Amino acid sequence: MDGNDKLKMILGRLLQAIPSIIGIVIVTFVLTRALPGDPAVYFAGPAADEKSIQEIRVSLGLDKSWPEQFWIYITDLATGNLGVSVSTGLPVAEELTRRLPASLELTFLALLFSLAVALPLGVAAATRPNTWVDQLCRVVVTAGVSLPVFFTGLFMVYLFYYILGVAPPPLGRLDIIFLSPPPITNFYTIDALLDGDFETFGAALAQLILPAITLGIFTLAPLARMTRAAMLQVLSSDFIRTARASGLRRSTVLYVYAFRNALLPILTTLGMVFSFMLGSNVLVEKVFAWPGIGSFAIEALIVSDYAAVQGFVLAMAILYVLLNLTIDIAYTLIDPRVGLDG
Amino acid sequence: MREFLKHLKYILTENPVTLFAGALFVLLVLAALFGPFLVPYDPMQSNSALSLKPPSLDHWFGTDQLGRDVFSRIIVATRLDLAIAVSAVAISFVIGSLLGSLAGFYGGWADRLVGRMTDTIMAFPLFVLAMGIVAAMGNTVENIVYATAIINLPFYARVSRTEVNIRRSADFVLAARLAGNSSLRLLAMHIYPNTLPPLMVQVSLNMGWAILNAAGLSFIGLGVRPPTAEWGIMVAEGAGFIVSGEWWLALFPGAALMLAVFTFNLLGDGLRDLIDPRRRT
Numbered sequence: 001m002d003g004n005d006k007l008k009m010i011l012g013r014l015l016q017a018i019p020s021i022i023g024i025v026i027v028t029f030v031l032t033r034a035l036p037g038d039p040a041v042y043f044a045g046p047a048a049d050e051k052s053i054q055e056i057r058v059s060l061g062l063d064k065s066w067p068e069q070f071w072i073y074i075t076d077l078a079t080g081n082l083g084v085s086v087s088t089g090l091p092v093a094e095e096l097t098r099r100l101p102a103s104l105e106l107t108f109l110a111l112l113f114s115l116a117v118a119l120p121l122g123v124a125a126a127t128r129p130n131t132w133v134d135q136l137c138r139v140v141v142t143a144g145v146s147l148p149v150f151f152t153g154l155f156m157v158y159l160f161y162y163i164l165g166v167a168p169p170p171l172g173r174l175d176i177i178f179l180s181p182p183p184i185t186n187f188y189t190i191d192a193l194l195d196g197d198f199e200t201f202g203a204a205l206a207q208l209i210l211p212a213i214t215l216g217i218f219t220l221a222p223l224a225r226m227t228r229a230a231m232l233q234v235l236s237s238d239f240i241r242t243a244r245a246s247g248l249r250r251s252t253v254l255y256v257y258a259f260r261n262a263l264l265p266i267l268t269t270l271g272m273v274f275s276f277m278l279g280s281n282v283l284v285e286k287v288f289a290w291p292g293i294g295s296f297a298i299e300a301l302i303v304s305d306y307a308a309v310q311g312f313v314l315a316m317a318i319l320y321v322l323l324n325l326t327i328d329i330a331y332t333l334i335d336p337r338v339g340l341d342g
Numbered sequence: 343m344r345e346f347l348k349h350l351k352y353i354l355t356e357n358p359v360t361l362f363a364g365a366l367f368v369l370l371v372l373a374a375l376f377g378p379f380l381v382p383y384d385p386m387q388s389n390s391a392l393s394l395k396p397p398s399l400d401h402w403f404g405t406d407q408l409g410r411d412v413f414s415r416i417i418v419a420t421r422l423d424l425a426i427a428v429s430a431v432a433i434s435f436v437i438g439s440l441l442g443s444l445a446g447f448y449g450g451w452a453d454r455l456v457g458r459m460t461d462t463i464m465a466f467p468l469f470v471l472a473m474g475i476v477a478a479m480g481n482t483v484e485n486i487v488y489a490t491a492i493i494n495l496p497f498y499a500r501v502s503r504t505e506v507n508i509r510r511s512a513d514f515v516l517a518a519r520l521a522g523n524s525s526l527r528l529l530a531m532h533i534y535p536n537t538l539p540p541l542m543v544q545v546s547l548n549m550g551w552a553i554l555n556a557a558g559l560s561f562i563g564l565g566v567r568p569p570t571a572e573w574g575i576m577v578a579e580g581a582g583f584i585v586s587g588e589w590w591l592a593l594f595p596g597a598a599l600m601l602a603v604f605t606f607n608l609l610g611d612g613l614r615d616l617i618d619p620r621r622r623t
């Protein structure tokens with residue numbers, strides 16, 4: 001295969017995402033219309049009278065038939081209109097885009113942490129089966145999936161903030177004594193670095209570390225398990241034996257020959273890891289009062305702000321599809337069997 | 343049967359962790375069944391004189407902000423937490439395995455329909471979908487159960503589709519067909535029972551995840567409401583006290599939750615060893 005085939009595969013994969021997105025849009029539409037009672041009453045908020053409820057009903061198109069309503073829903077989505085949040089009075093789309101960087105910054109750092117721990121741990125466990133490293137890997141894997149993420153978070157706060165006093169209070173992205181850095185990427189750590197303000201960078205990072213580790217611990221388990229299994233399988237295959245017999249260095253065999261092949265099943269697991277991560281993100285944001293889209297959704301849920309909740313579900317689902325798409329494209333690019341080297 | 347018992351004994355003696363998990367499981371079930379009769383204090387009884395007392399001999403796990411005994415509340419909560427998880431898993435098991443079997447047996451449009459449905463559910467981050475479902479259907483405990491059941495459905499449907507599909511034209515099925523059995527009878531009496539062992543492993547592994555999921559939903563304020571004793575909501579209520587050092591409020595219910603999930607995960611691994619020795623990791 002040549003580069004052209006790779007391009008075709010990537011295009012094919014992009015096309016495959018379309019049914020998922022259609023499914024997501026249908027489900028969120030059904031969820032919006034499945035509200036118990038009259039949706040217009042909910043969207044109008046608790047202070048509404050009969051007249052304003054009727055206005056809301058007409059403005060939302062709820063007096064029309066289902067197919068017509070679906071059409072309105074799609075055209076609204078196409079123009080980026082997710083409705084207005086009852087609790088904040090701002091458009092939902094605006095709220096979500098304002099808060100998304102906070103969630104993404106947390107999620108990416110958590111992913112980095114969990115990859116940095118899980119990959120070496122899995123490789124070490126696979127190369128030394130039934131030693132203490134392997135047992136450690138097993139314990140971490142089992143404990144990681146059993147720990148409720150909000151429990152880990154609270155435990156960390158107690159240990160590092162209350163007992164040891166090394167962590168800042170779990171209240172958001174930046175201590176109030178610091179000004180938020182000039183917004184460029186809206187990732188506070190990166191913005192502070194771009195601004196050359198290392199004090200703010202340190203403060204933002206200090207706030208990030210505990211929630212990111214909390215989230216990372218939960219996603220460590222599937223990654224470490226898959227790395228170990230994939231490495232074990234690759235290491236027992238014939239081409240590794242041949243490579244060893246040819247007298248290649250141990251590190252060359254391990255990292256160039258084995259690890260590159262083991263990466264493929266690990267990448268596939270990443271899809272599931274993202275599902276865990278985006279879900280647990282909500283819980284971690286609540287524990288650490290993190291001003292991301294998860295805590296926005298929780299606040300909205302409590303006051304029955306449905307437009308906000310549905311907008312959140314839709315945004316998360318689209319984000320998840322995009323992440324999966326990225327993984328699949330990366331998969332196509334790194335698969336050594338799909339001739340990258342000609 | 344004797345072979346099976348011998349194998350069971352082998353698995354248990356060879357892997358003491360599974361034996362340990364079995365013991366924990368029995369403990370959990372006993373707490374769920376008899377907990378309310380055994381606890382030392384009334385889990386709802388508040389006593390302002392005793393509020394926020396650290397663990398002591400009288401109150402093993404301390405008392406909460408209303409002076410209620412945390413230990414009693416944790417034990418009593420076992421029933422509700424397990425009930426939510428068991429009913430959710432039961433619903434997804436029944437519906438999922440039914441849909442999956444039909445898809446695997448008939449193939450064609452049935453397969454495509456079920457496949458498209460499971461793909462659509464899996465296109466969402468699952469916990470987020472559960473939040474959306476509870477928000478749409480109403481904030482009650484039953485809806486927590488339904489939401490947890492819906493997000494777990496794809497796992498059962500997929501396992502059962504594969505297991506039915508590989509047996510569809512097995513020799514024993516063809517023999518039964520030649521003997522004049524109808525398609526539906528073949529599926530129900532000859533194929534489906536053979537798919538149960540892998541499904542059981544799925545149930546056990548899924549149970550821990552269902553407990554975590556339901557507790558997560560009540561942690562963010564959905565479903566169970568105070569003053570009901572439930573692990574997730576107890577952790578949420580105790581969360582505010584962590585920063586002022588009253589750790590026992592959140593830590594003990596969280597530990598109970600962890601123990602329950604841990605038990606089911608270990609049990610699932612043990613069951614898998616028992617049923618399919620080849621898949622051991």
